[in-house]
Amino acid sequence: MFSFLHVAMPPLPLFLAQLLVGLINGGFYAILSLGLAIIFGLLNIINFAHGALYMLGAFCAWFLLSWLGISYWAALLIAPVAVGLVGMAIERLFLRRIARLDHLYGLLLTFGLALVIDGVFRQLYGSSGMPYSIPAELQGATDLGFMFLPNYRAWVIVASFAVCAVTWFVIERTRIGALLRAATENPELVRAFGINVPRLVTLTYGAGAALAAFAGVLAAPIYQVSPLMGVNIITVVFAVVVIGGMGSILGAVISGFALGVIEGMTKVFWPEASTTVIFVIMALVLLVKPAGLFGRAG
Amino acid sequence: MLRDRAALCWTAGLIALALIAPFVLYPVFLMQALCWALFACAFDLLLGYVGLLSFGHAAFFGGAAYITAYTVKAWGLPPELGILAGVAVAAAMGAVFGWLAIRRQGIYFAMITLAFAQMVYFFAVEAPFTGGEDGIQAVPRGHLLGLISLNHPLTMYYFVLAMFLIGFGIIARAIDSPFGQVLKAIRENEPRAISLGYRVDQYKILAFVLSAALAGLAGSTKALVFQFAALSDVDWPTSGDVVLMTLIGGVGTSLGPVLGAFIIMAMENYLAQTGSWVTIIEGIIFVLCVLTFRRGIVGVIGPYLTFRRSPAETPGTTPTNAETSLAPPA
Numbered sequence: 001m002f003s004f005l006h007v008a009m010p011p012l013p014l015f016l017a018q019l020l021v022g023l024i025n026g027g028f029y030a031i032l033s034l035g036l037a038i039i040f041g042l043l044n045i046i047n048f049a050h051g052a053l054y055m056l057g058a059f060c061a062w063f064l065l066s067w068l069g070i071s072y073w074a075a076l077l078i079a080p081v082a083v084g085l086v087g088m089a090i091e092r093l094f095l096r097r098i099a100r101l102d103h104l105y106g107l108l109l110t111f112g113l114a115l116v117i118d119g120v121f122r123q124l125y126g127s128s129g130m131p132y133s134i135p136a137e138l139q140g141a142t143d144l145g146f147m148f149l150p151n152y153r154a155w156v157i158v159a160s161f162a163v164c165a166v167t168w169f170v171i172e173r174t175r176i177g178a179l180l181r182a183a184t185e186n187p188e189l190v191r192a193f194g195i196n197v198p199r200l201v202t203l204t205y206g207a208g209a210a211l212a213a214f215a216g217v218l219a220a221p222i223y224q225v226s227p228l229m230g231v232n233i234i235t236v237v238f239a240v241v242v243i244g245g246m247g248s249i250l251g252a253v254i255s256g257f258a259l260g261v262i263e264g265m266t267k268v269f270w271p272e273a274s275t276t277v278i279f280v281i282m283a284l285v286l287l288v289k290p291a292g293l294f295g296r297a298g
Numbered sequence: 299m300l301r302d303r304a305a306l307c308w309t310a311g312l313i314a315l316a317l318i319a320p321f322v323l324y325p326v327f328l329m330q331a332l333c334w335a336l337f338a339c340a341f342d343l344l345l346g347y348v349g350l351l352s353f354g355h356a357a358f359f360g361g362a363a364y365i366t367a368y369t370v371k372a373w374g375l376p377p378e379l380g381i382l383a384g385v386a387v388a389a390a391m392g393a394v395f396g397w398l399a400i401r402r403q404g405i406y407f408a409m410i411t412l413a414f415a416q417m418v419y420f421f422a423v424e425a426p427f428t429g430g431e432d433g434i435q436a437v438p439r440g441h442l443l444g445l446i447s448l449n450h451p452l453t454m455y456y457f458v459l460a461m462f463l464i465g466f467g468i469i470a471r472a473i474d475s476p477f478g479q480v481l482k483a484i485r486e487n488e489p490r491a492i493s494l495g496y497r498v499d500q501y502k503i504l505a506f507v508l509s510a511a512l513a514g515l516a517g518s519t520k521a522l523v524f525q526f527a528a529l530s531d532v533d534w535p536t537s538g539d540v541v542l543m544t545l546i547g548g549v550g551t552s553l554g555p556v557l558g559a560f561i562i563m564a565m566e567n568y569l570a571q572t573g574s575w576v577t578i579i580e581g582i583i584f585v586l587c588v589l590t591f592r593r594g595i596v597g598v599i600g601p602y603l604t605f606r607r608s609p610a611e612t613p614g615t616t617p618t619n620a621e622t623s624l625a626p627p628a
Contacts (some may be wrong), residue, residue, distance in 0.1 A: 046409060103404060107408055109585055113581065239416075242413065278421050283398050290402055
């Protein structure tokens with residue numbers, strides 16, 4: 001009888017702990033799908049290398065700490081800038097050459113780049129992860145009365161929300177965001193107004209890469225820094241993007257967080273299904289609303 | 299007519315080559331390469347002739363491998379029934395995934411198929427019958443039709459060759475049929491095919507099921523050759539490999555995927571001891587193919603191999619479509 005009750009209603013701490021994990025993963029999904037959506041909007045390609053760039057961000061933080069002794073807080077700024085520069089180089093060297101071709105070529109090219117980046121890091125560091133310690137300021141936990149909230153995890157949730165909000169603000173409320181939205185709608189017309197669209201494309205890809213790296217740095221102390229972290233997350237993020245549709249910034253953020261929480265909740269009630277639940281939801285969304293929950297038809 | 303004779307000569311020559319190959323080359327390598335060649339041909343049926351890029355074909359290849367390995371080992375089915383079971387399950391999965399995935403096009407189609415394949419991968423990790431990390435090992439090859447033992451490498455080789463030729467023949471026949479012509483029409487101009495009254499979605503699903511079933515045939519045969527089914531068979535690098543084989547050999551050229559499979563398999567065997575270098579080199583080949591070599595090996599040299607070139611096949615006069623679109627002109 002007791003065990004039946006135990007299954008029917010899990011203890012509150014377990015429930016809340018998984019809710020927390022779900023929100024954290026949801027934050028990573030949101031930041032990554034946000035970057036994918038921005039890149040897709042302007043370049044019309046799905047960036048398969050997004051997971052690799054996320055991994056690069058985490059490794060960048062790890063290099064900075066273990067080689068140069070540079071702290072987590074500095075890495076949170078330096079890593080996105082560094083990976084953003086890598087992203088701009090990728091756009092200039094590779095993606096620009098195939099911009100006029102079928103967009104599937106972009107997928108194949110970035111897939112190849114992801115293989116190269118993943119392979120190099122696996123060759124150098126193996127498949128096992130390397131620990132990255134939580135910065136001193138955020139160690140420990142806060143007693144909320146009903147549960148202990150690890151400080152770092154709280155920070156990750158706040159930071160994810162903040163970076164999503166800032167991205168939304170930049171795109172919807174600033175001049176550069178207005179240019180970006182205009183170029184997404186009609187690049188030729190924006191070019192005719194004297195705007196340097198190719199440079200805008202480079203900057204956009206760089207910004208998407210920087211967002212991925214930021215998520216990577218946030219993830220480093222929670223998950224170990226591992227060459228496999230990118231490929232593990234990217235397929236889930238693809239499903240998130242299909243579910244949300246890539247039409248809106250808000251849609252990417254909401255579906256990212258929501259699916260992270262749903263995944264966490266599944267871990268409580270039916271652990272075996274937690275790895276597949278997002279894909280099942282994707283199938284259901286395709287049945288009901290093929291364009292995605294927030295997507296535009298077509 | 300001349301072109302048909304050329305094709306006939308090439309086919310006869312290649313089959314003769316395949317019959318004597320196990321006396322010259324290592325049979326296990328040849329069997330592995332033939333399985334992958336069939337897998338790549340099945341994949342190219344979708345990419346080359348319908349213009350659909352599936353990034354999740356490992357689900358059918360590995361799913362069928364698991365079913366065959368399990369039914370043969372646990373239920374004691376003979377190899378031919380084990381393979382049939384694998385193909386049937388792959389076709390059923392293809393019907394469901396295809397039905398859902400064709401609701402979106404292009405990049406979304408690729409992402410959706412990849413996501414479904416990952417779902418199958420995670421299912422294989424959790425399901426009790428797949429053996430988790432160990433996979434299903436020591437699968438008996440058994441006796442074909444209860445008579446012929448498949449344990450001898452040469453017997454097994456000719457069995458694998460027969461499976462490959464059956465699969466390849468089905469694909470060649472399908473492409474040449476009116477059904478295949480409609481597929482090409484969909485690839486070239488989907489709205490026009492719709493306006494001409496073709497039920498495009500049904501054609502796409504049928505092509506997807508056929509492709510999935512033949513990918514399953516390749517996976518089932520592979521499970522018997524190596525006598526195991528493992529998680530790597532359903533994992534995404536397997537899906538990536540088959541894309542690369544088709545790309546390097548030539549998208550939409552019936553022999554290109556076969557050549558690509560032999561090249562990539564030879565490279566993987568040769569570099570097997572070097573750790574992740576295989577992945578790095580495959581990634582570099584991917585990038586180079588997309589940047590400079592989009593028509594693939596057979597796509598470039600193929601037109602020279604016929605007895606007389608018809609104008610449409612002469613290099614340099616191919617429509618610009620070949621350069622901008624993934625699928626080649628018919």
